[in-house]
Amino acid sequence: MLLEVNNLIKRYGDFLALDHITFAINEGEIFGLLGPNGAGKTTTISIISSLTPYDGGEVKFLGKEIKRHEMEVKQEFGIVPQEIALFEDLTAYENLDYFGRLYGLRGSLLKERIAEALSFTGLTDRQRDRPKGFSGGMKRRLNIACAILHHPKLIIMDEPTVGIDPQSRNHILQSIKELNKMGSTIIYTSHYMEEVEEICTRVAIVDHGRVIAQGTKEELTALVSTEEKLVIEISSVNYSLVEQIKSIPSIRECIIKGNSLEVVGKKGEHNVSRVINLLAEAGIEILSLNVEKPSLEAVFLTLTGRSLRD
Amino acid sequence: MKILMIAYYTFIRNVRDVKAMVAFILLPILMMLILGKALDSAYTPKKIDPMNVGYFSQDEGLLDSSLNEFFTAKKTKSVLEVKKVKTLESGMDQVKSGKLKGLVYLEKGMSNSFKNGEQVKINFYSKEKTSYVQPVLESFVRTFNIGNTLIKVDGKKMQQKSTSSIIKEVKIVTEGKIPRGIDYYSLTALFQSLLFGAIFGVFAITKDMGNHTNLRLAAAPIQPSKVILGKLIGSTMTLYGISLLIFLVSKFIYKANWDGSLWLILLVLFLFSAIAVAFGMILAYLSKSTMASSLSIFIIGTVLTLVSGGFSRMEGKVIEMLSYLSPNTYAQKALFTNIYEGTFTQSNILGLVLYTIIVVAFTFITGRRRVI
Ligand SMILES: Nc1ncnc2c1ncn2[C@@H]1O[C@H](COP(=O)(O)OP(=O)(O)OP(=O)(O)O)[C@@H](O)[C@H]1O
Numbered sequence A: 001m002l003l004e005v006n007n008l009i010k011r012y013g014d015f016l017a018l019d020h021i022t023f024a025i026n027e028g029e030i031f032g033l034l035g036p037n038g039a040g041k042t043t044t045i046s047i048i049s050s051l052t053p054y055d056g057g058e059v060k061f062l063g064k065e066i067k068r069h070e071m072e073v074k075q076e077f078g079i080v081p082q083e084i085a086l087f088e089d090l091t092a093y094e095n096l097d098y099f100g101r102l103y104g105l106r107g108s109l110l111k112e113r114i115a116e117a118l119s120f121t122g123l124t125d126r127q128r129d130r131p132k133g134f135s136g137g138m139k140r141r142l143n144i145a146c147a148i149l150h151h152p153k154l155i156i157m158d159e160p161t162v163g164i165d166p167q168s169r170n171h172i173l174q175s176i177k178e179l180n181k182m183g184s185t186i187i188y189t190s191h192y193m194e195e196v197e198e199i200c201t202r203v204a205i206v207d208h209g210r211v212i213a214q215g216t217k218e219e220l221t222a223l224v225s226t227e228e229k230l231v232i233e234i235s236s237v238n239y240s241l242v243e244q245i246k247s248i249p250s251i252r253e254c255i256i257k258g259n260s261l262e263v264v265g266k267k268g269e270h271n272v273s274r275v276i277n278l279l280a281e282a283g284i285e286i287l288s289l290n291v292e293k294p295s296l297e298a299v300f301l302t303l304t305g306r307s308l309r310d
Numbered sequence B: 001m002k003i004l005m006i007a008y009y010t011f012i013r014n015v016r017d018v019k020a021m022v023a024f025i026l027l028p029i030l031m032m033l034i035l036g037k038a039l040d041s042a043y044t045p046k047k048i049d050p051m052n053v054g055y056f057s058q059d060e061g062l063l064d065s066s067l068n069e070f071f072t073a074k075k076t077k078s079v080l081e082v083k084k085v086k087t088l089e090s091g092m093d094q095v096k097s098g099k100l101k102g103l104v105y106l107e108k109g110m111s112n113s114f115k116n117g118e119q120v121k122i123n124f125y126s127k128e129k130t131s132y133v134q135p136v137l138e139s140f141v142r143t144f145n146i147g148n149t150l151i152k153v154d155g156k157k158m159q160q161k162s163t164s165s166i167i168k169e170v171k172i173v174t175e176g177k178i179p180r181g182i183d184y185y186s187l188t189a190l191f192q193s194l195l196f197g198a199i200f201g202v203f204a205i206t207k208d209m210g211n212h213t214n215l216r217l218a219a220a221p222i223q224p225s226k227v228i229l230g231k232l233i234g235s236t237m238t239l240y241g242i243s244l245l246i247f248l249v250s251k252f253i254y255k256a257n258w259d260g261s262l263w264l265i266l267l268v269l270f271l272f273s274a275i276a277v278a279f280g281m282i283l284a285y286l287s288k289s290t291m292a293s294s295l296s297i298f299i300i301g302t303v304l305t306l307v308s309g310g311f312s313r314m315e316g317k318v319i320e321m322l323s324y325l326s327p328n329t330y331a332q333k334a335l336f337t338n339i340y341e342g343t344f345t346q347s348n349i350l351g352l353v354l355y356t357i358i359v360v361a362f363t364f365i366t367g368r369r370r371v372i
């Protein structure tokens, strides 16, 4: 276990922001913390980063309680705050120099790491400029660059793609995967379910300060998915066909949407082949067929009765 | 190392704040000019009654005779009532008892030393700190020098080797010089604006709150006290630099009196810069707001300047007690005594050092609280 979070409790006055948060992260993972606004993601991360005191529970890094080994543990962390955290009055290069030195780098190694971080985030050309004139995406990238100079064991990223264009966002998601390949373990918080689905190996879903479910994406969706949904695009729609499909015992529902049929049925009952057979017998051409697995969104919806992005 | 890095970048960031830099360099320079000019007369006596001064000379030469002549001149007589005394001791006694306001005396062989081109001193003793005998003597020295320069040019009798040294200014040792308005306000305006320079302490904290860089600092493997110290050093250096610049301007452009020990001046300016910056940091840590801190600095800074006599000299027991709450009091007294009496006042320096220690300690106490 690289990081263990056990029964973390945090109160703001009477408000219980974290209610026995528990999860564990293995080395090499990209661990997602998924939850809506105010779920407690940032609070959790702040506690792990020793920025915020907490009221109960414990956090261990490589088996060491972080409270007691604060400096040692901090050295191994790279922090990407939710808010862009850059010196507006220093150039990109100076920002990196500052934070590199703060983590004990110096001399030629520091220069090397700065060059590496700049090229990794595609900012080499802008190193002499101050972030004031940067686009949102560039600031986000520099925000990440500042956290990776010292090659941290654990990179903690709090919504690193908020408020940027799809292209920059893609760039960042790819870099995160790359950082992971290069050996860093990553905690990634987001309320964008798609991002988490795309890059995370394991996910904890957080709501109202509690972990309501955790596991791999497959494990999570399995929690809620006793059904599956087929979306079949066909050449012509035939109402008697709909009745026929509905008469299959394992099929619960069949509706027409434009040129498509949406069929919902129990999992593991060979629904796909049964429906295809029926269509073939009726001489209807299948233009496309898609089996939709439940998403994390659906998991969240099922577990909380709310949508992630209310 | 990390401390020095933080100090370095804090300094750089301050210097890049062009608006703040220009404001804090120009403000005191303008203030000195305006206050110094407007209130010049307040520190120079207007109507003068002739003052009783003793004169004792062991010299029997040009200087003695010239000075005698000068004392009996009509112009001098209107301000000085000179009475010869028999011995140095009796003259001193009369000064001590108050019969004489001061004593001018010449040492033996002064005229000869002077002719040989050596630098000589006209001695003047007085119990009072402020005396206008000094400028009177200065005017004598000036006329005397000019007179002798003329002798040198006309009468070819003068020794050849003393051509340049003869016009050397005669140094007068006194126990009381009169501070002019510009001298007084060079000091008080400097310290007032340095107090306002506490804003650099505020910036060191609030800019990082606005940037959210305080999160990174708090998450990095460095003790909070080292971050505080780094910022304190960086901003103190900024303010110290500004104070030295103002010092140079007032000394060389305004020609304000900055005599006395240079080391003491440098020390006082340094301690005072540290106090101001630490004070700003405390306000920023407590209020977490640039606006609230600036306003507090303006109000508190004005009050501290006021009670220390920075706008006009004030009298009264209450004011005097209040004045000891102001760091300006210690700094101004330390430098005044240094400049005008040539003495080193331990108590004022000690007061300033203690003040620094207390304010810096409070900075660490308020700054060590968690950021979130
Ligand atoms: N300093 C604070 N004082 C009081 N309440 C706070 C404080 N910080 C956070 N909270 C509350 O704690 C809860 C969790 O906040 P947190 O910032 O951890 O949420 P989050 O999951 O990061 O949300 P977001 O997606 O908006 O960043 C919220 O209800 C928030 O209002």
Ligand SMILES: [Mg+2]
Pocket: A041, A042, A043, A082, A158
């Ligand atoms: Mg958050």
